[in-house]
Amino acid sequence: MYFPVCFVKQIQDGQISAEELQRCLTQSGISGSYKPFSMDACRLMISMLDRDMSGTMGFTEFRELGQVLNCWKSTFATYDRDHSGTVEVQELQHAITxxxxxxxxxxxxxxxxxxxxxxxxxxxxxxxxxxxxxxxxxxxxxxxxxxxxxxxxxxxxxxxxxxxxxxxxxxxxxxxxxxxxxxxxxxx
Structure with missing residues (x-):
């Protein structure tokens, strides 16, 4: 997985901000052929794992994020049956279920x-x-x-x-x- 290397390259203080996360995820290629993650999405990802309310995440949280992103990407690809890069409401319902x-x-x-x-x-x-x-x-x-x-x-x-x-x-x-x-x- 490319995430840990990306983490080390992007930060010096042991924590990753939303801006650093966006750069790192873009460089990692996790979004594949999809467009890069928005800043709002990166802030949401950090807030999901920000247990100390610092507005950043450490390496352990970053590694956890990598695991869930890979899972969610696989789920999205499974239900994007026409490979359009989007899912319709019925496909979304199946994915969430x-x-x-x-x-x-x-x-x-x-x-x-x-x-x-x-x-x-x-x-x-x-x-x-x-x-x-x-x-x-x-x-x-x-x-x-x-x-x-x-x-x-x-x-x-x-x-x-x-x-x-x-x-x-x-x-x-x-x-x-x-x-x-x-x-x-x-x-x-």
């Missing part, structure tokens, strides 16, 4: 409106969607300590994730013992 998420039609509608400009999702937009889904799921799981599909949130939790709540509210719960998203209710 294959990753263990069971989303309502309303949630899929919100995702399409949030991440698509033309009714089709590009690779960059797909990665942004996957990052949001993972971040929201991880955040929910941390609060659902009894794994019942219910969680309580403080105002600050909601405020920091307010943008994410729009998508999150449309999920129909879940939390199985395998930790996959299935059927939870979001109560404010």
């Amino acid at each position: 294959s990753m263990g998420y069971n989303l309502s039609p309303q949630a899929m509608n919100v995702i399409m409106k949030r991440f698509s400009m033309s009714g089709r999702i590009t690779f960059d937009e797909f990665i942004s969607c996957c990052v949001k889904l993972r971040a929201l799921t991880d955040h929910f799981r941390r609060r659902d300590t009894s794994q019942t599909g219910n969680a309580s949130f403080q105002y600050d939790d909601v405020r920091f994730h307010a943008y994410d709540v729009t998508v999150f509210k449309c999920f129909k719960p879940l939390m199985s013992d395998l930790g996959t998203l299935a059927n939870f209710q979001w109560f404010l």
Whole structure:
């Protein structure tokens, strides 16, 4: 994997910023024939793994990102059946379901409106969607300590994730013992 070498070349302080991540991912070729990742997508990737809230990620997080990006790229390629570099809503639904998420039609509608400009999702937009889904799921799981599909949130939790709540509210719960998203209710 090219990611660790890229990490060393891009940074000197042991942390990687969104700008450095964008350069590194572009140089690595992870986006393949797709366009390079947007700065917004890179910021989302960092925030997904930024456990210390520094706005950067270290080598361990960077390596984890490389693994999930390769997985998501494979999933995207599987469902981009016409090799157009985009997936339609039905293909997106199948891709998301294959990753263990069971989303309502309303949630899929919100995702399409949030991440698509033309009714089709590009690779960059797909990665942004996957990052949001993972971040929201991880955040929910941390609060659902009894794994019942219910969680309580403080105002600050909601405020920091307010943008994410729009998508999150449309999920129909879940939390199985395998930790996959299935059927939870979001109560404010």
